[in-house]
Amino acid sequence: MDRCIIDEVLLPESIIQKRVKELGEQISRDYGGQEVRAVGILRGAFIFMSDLVRNISVPLSVDFMAISSYTEGRDSGGVVRILKDLDKPITNKHVLIVEDIVDTGLTLHHLKEVLMIREPASLKVCALLDKKERRLIHDLQVEYTGFEIPNRFVVGYGLDYAEKYRNYPFIFVLKPEFYQSL
Ligand code: IMP
Ligand code: MG
Secondary structure, three states, X not given: OOHHHEEEEEEOHHHHHHHHHHHHHHHHHHHOOOOEEEEEEEOOOHHHHHHHHOOOOOOEEEEXXXXXXXXXXXXEEEEEEEEEOOOOOOOXXXXXXXXXXXXXXXXXXXXXXXHHOOOOOEEEEEEEEEOHHHOOOOOOOOOEEEEEOOOOOEEXXXXXXXXXXXXXXXXXXXXXXXXXXX
């Protein structure tokens, strides 16, 4: 991997893997044998989702949704659009949204409203990262969080900047010269 693009590694691979295992175990305990429909939010959550579900031991099925809340770079357009809807209905299912990061909370807030209308048996959220200090939706419930992180733009382990760096197995901050508009 190209080390000279990295400003700081926030979460090394071993730390992420340990926490994802804990989350999977906690989720398995909490659902107590009930069947879970894990809903991964593309594209940022795809790596987290694949590691998380391998650590969940209750009966489980997966589905994916693609949502756009950010433009190409790192700034929010303030708009949340469904680019790809779920393939299967979720009525009467125990739905667990799997998200990469909660920032302002606007994306998840909107998504939860959209999914609640479909009358799932329950709707919970598992987010790998949480930038709490950036939150605009203060009453947003996130049942499972991997790590609280400071207000820095991070990439790796599924997270991107302009669609790059998703393939790195750890989470890091890019050197400033690699962000086009800070
Ligand atoms: P929110 O609507 O402000 O909570 O934004 C959540 C979405 O913004 C996430 O699903 C990410 O796609 C994106 N995002 C927020 N912060 C970061 C970051 O530090 N790195 C990469 N993507 C981010
Ligand atoms: Mg993104």
